[in-house]
Amino acid sequence: MSFIRSVSAARAPRHDLYVGIHKGMRAFMCETLRRLGCMDPDDDVELAETLDGVSLLLDFCRGHLEHENAVIHPALEAHRAGAAQQASEDHADHETSLAIISAQIAQVRESSGCTRTRAALRLYRLLAIFVGENFLHMHMEETDHNEALWLACSDAELIELEHRIHAMIQPAEMALALRWMIPAMTPAERLAVMGPLREAVPPAVFESLLDDVRPHLDARALAKLESGLRRAA
Ligand SMILES: [Fe+2]
Numbered sequence: 001m002s003f004i005r006s007v008s009a010a011r012a013p014r015h016d017l018y019v020g021i022h023k024g025m026r027a028f029m030c031e032t033l034r035r036l037g038c039m040d041p042d043d044d045v046e047l048a049e050t051l052d053g054v055s056l057l058l059d060f061c062r063g064h065l066e067h068e069n070a071v072i073h074p075a076l077e078a079h080r081a082g083a084a085q086q087a088s089e090d091h092a093d094h095e096t097s098l099a100i101i102s103a104q105i106a107q108v109r110e111s112s113g114c115t116r117t118r119a120a121l122r123l124y125r126l127l128a129i130f131v132g133e134n135f136l137h138m139h140m141e142e143t144d145h146n147e148a149l150w151l152a153c154s155d156a157e158l159i160e161l162e163h164r165i166h167a168m169i170q171p172a173e174m175a176l177a178l179r180w181m182i183p184a185m186t187p188a189e190r191l192a193v194m195g196p197l198r199e200a201v202p203p204a205v206f207e208s209l210l211d212d213v214r215p216h217l218d219a220r221a222l223a224k225l226e227s228g229l230r231r232a233a
Helices: 021-036 043-080 085-110 111-153 153-170 171-184 188-198 203-217 219-232
Strands: none
Touching: 021 043, 021 111, 021 171, 043 085, 043 111, 043 153, 043 171, 085 111, 153 203, 153 219, 171 203, 188 203, 188 219
16 A cells, blocks of 8 residues: 555544654654664774664664553454554564564674675664664554544543553653654644653653753754743743
């Protein structure tokens, strides 16, 4: 199918479990792929930093799969048997891809010279395919899954599902998610996440999370977020 034909028209806003985290993941994937593509394989320090960044992305993707499998797929299946089948099959494929890419990272680390250069290019191509497949998969979730979830669940029930996912996430993983999500969002979406977050965590934790995000916002985006947070206080 051509996914571009399945981009739906604007509809009445409902709580969207996917849009924020998927915007963050798209940004994280694109930036990691870009860095890998321009990595100097003969620079040991640059290589180690870049490969650590790829590993971090893979770990983040594994966690994301686990959250969706544990919370969202059962909700979809409760609505209609088989509603999560395509996504579950995709997730199994993604697990295999993650293992292949992880093994290729090890190959790059262990090789040298021309062998390392070739191994690095193979890693870049594997990651590019994984990113491409994920982009189409995320679109399917944001359209087909949201349609099913919006039929089956109230917004309050969707927010409850979201809270169950948040309860599975360790602080470091949450900080990493926000570092990529917040800069990738619209100003209104940023405020919709950071406003309630400020009420939910101790002030020092909130300031630390904001400090992680701040360097990745331009001056205009940061001014909008800070004035929005002041108005909401
Ligand atoms: Fe997924």
